[in-house]
Amino acid sequence: MxxxxxxxxxxxxxxxxxxxxxxxxxxxxxxxxxxxxxxxxxxxxxxxxxxxxxxxxxxxxxxxxxxxxxxxxxxxxxPVDQAPLPEDQLDESARSERIAAALAALPARQREALVLQYYQELPNVEAAALMGISVEALESLLSRARRTLRSRLAGERGEHVFGKERR
CATH class of the missing domain: 1.10.1740.10 (RNA polymerase sigma factor, region 2, helix turn helix motif)
Incomplete structure (x- = not known):
């Protein structure tokens, strides 16, 4: 196990x-x-x-x-270094570090919602149950978290890091 x-x-x-x-x-x-x-x-x-x-x-x-x-x-x-690196110098490792830093800066409940849905790949229903909230509340947390992450990661042209929902 x-x-x-x-x-x-x-x-x-x-x-x-x-x-x-x-x-x-x-x-x-x-x-x-x-x-x-x-x-x-x-x-x-x-x-x-x-x-x-x-x-x-x-x-x-x-x-x-x-x-x-x-x-x-x-x-x-x-202090948290939020200075974006030029896109042509970003490799996968640097991109992952930026995402991790932005994720760490989120409020704990928003981070939990994103981790459960995107990284743990739980459907919204299971993630909401695990967090002890309604699916609507989970979707609200996810929406706010994605909006915050998008603004922090705006230096990465054309990449959609957190945009797909699982139901």
Whole structure:
């Protein structure tokens, strides 16, 4: 089970946290918690994947809250470099870094909605259920997130990064 679920869990945590090492820690902790709580899972109420994703997302949010506590304690937020590179110098790695930075700058709920739909490839119905919101609320979050990302990534002519919806 770990071999099948780990890649998607790592991708989810990496997108949410922006740090592969921290994402590995979250994935490991999620599997430990699932193992310890396996007897409490009720198969008829939720899919296993939904439960696993929810545990991982909760762990990601815990870590993101701790980061904000540290930032507010220091009162010195790190500046985010948003200067776009010339399009002819952007290779796939640089493009991915820009998308990751723009994604990390989104509000947490918008980032969660995008990660679940685009990177985890969940249909809107499943993503909304996982987030505990209506499909309409999910679509609203996605719309705002795509609009923000488009404006931040406007330097990339003609590329549509987040435009296709899954139902």
């Amino acid at each position: 770990v071999a099948r679920k780990l890649p998607r869990l790592l991708a989810l945590a990496t997108r949410m946290l922006g740090d592969r090492d921290e994402a590995s820690d979250v994935a490991q902790e999620a599997f430990i918690r699932i193992w310890k709580q396996a007897s409490r899972w009720k198969g008829g109420q939720a899919r296993f994947d939904t439960w696993l994703h929810r545990v991982a997302l909760n762990l990601c949010y815990d870590r993101l809250r701790r980061r904000q506590d540290v930032i507010s304690d220091d009162d010195a937020p790190e």
